[in-house]
Amino acid sequence: MSSLTEVLVSDESAALVENPRGKAPVVLICEHASRQLPGFIDSLGVDENIMSSHIAWDPGAAVLSRLMSEVLDAPLILQRYSRLVYDCNRSFEAADAIVEKNDGVVIPENTGLSGAQRQRRYDVVYQPFHEAVQGVIAGCCHPAVVTIHSFTPVYQGLHRDFELGVLHDSDARLADALLAQAPLNTDFRMARNEPYSARDGATHTLLRHGVKQNLLNVMFEVRNDLICDSVSQKRWAHRLSNLITTALDVIGGG
Numbered sequence: 001m002s003s004l005t006e007v008l009v010s011d012e013s014a015a016l017v018e019n020p021r022g023k024a025p026v027v028l029i030c031e032h033a034s035r036q037l038p039g040f041i042d043s044l045g046v047d048e049n050i051m052s053s054h055i056a057w058d059p060g061a062a063v064l065s066r067l068m069s070e071v072l073d074a075p076l077i078l079q080r081y082s083r084l085v086y087d088c089n090r091s092f093e094a095a096d097a098i099v100e101k102n103d104g105v106v107i108p109e110n111t112g113l114s115g116a117q118r119q120r121r122y123d124v125v126y127q128p129f130h131e132a133v134q135g136v137i138a139g140c141c142h143p144a145v146v147t148i149h150s151f152t153p154v155y156q157g158l159h160r161d162f163e164l165g166v167l168h169d170s171d172a173r174l175a176d177a178l179l180a181q182a183p184l185n186t187d188f189r190m191a192r193n194e195p196y197s198a199r200d201g202a203t204h205t206l207l208r209h210g211v212k213q214n215l216l217n218v219m220f221e222v223r224n225d226l227i228c229d230s231v232s233q234k235r236w237a238h239r240l241s242n243l244i245t246t247a248l249d250v251i252g253g254g
Helices: 061-072 115-138 173-179 204-209 230-253
Strands: 015-018 026-030 076-079 144-151 164-167 190-192 217-223
Touching: 015 115, 026 061, 026 115, 026 204, 061 076, 061 144, 061 230, 076 115, 115 204, 144 204, 144 230, 164 173, 173 190, 173 217, 173 230, 204 217, 217 230
Parallel strands: 026 076, 026 144, 144 217, 164 190
Antiparallel strands: 015 076, 164 217
């Protein structure tokens, strides 16, 4: 399997759709899959170390999502560009849709943007991505919407001592069914609405494509030090896929 960065071209559409005809009753979404920049942005004014870090993308999330797509046979939509250009898990009105500072790091080219500049990023990055998500969902039969993210073990000096976050907005049906499996998975810790929650604006995609469409939905956050190599990525892909399959069976049989 090629890495995501090997298939990206800077002037391609913001959305990369894989396995669109997957048969699973699930649509997978990875909003922070890439650290690449679109062609109209030469640089954000930060060095390569920052662009390779969690500040610019969710390390491991793209590969994990792709593996889950294979295990489940589910459609997958990946975002081609760095969330520093525009965070596709935020609305246009959100202050952190284009961050000026993240985890103590200032993003020079994100400061002082005009309304037209913000609009262009929204038009080039956000709109095509969510249109692709809508199109994939429309082609499926009432699928569950599952977004895949990774989080850093330490953020703003705070240590995060759990392995898996299960996030939801007002519709907690799928999250509840997933968290009910925690006693059977003692080798990792699951936490509800951690390290983020709806209060942080982290459920934008779930709201737009899940809650408002009355579709089951959930967001996974996996600690990124646990998915940094191929063996661990495969392990977590099977773990999350099994969790989803079991949860959907429980809900369907309820």
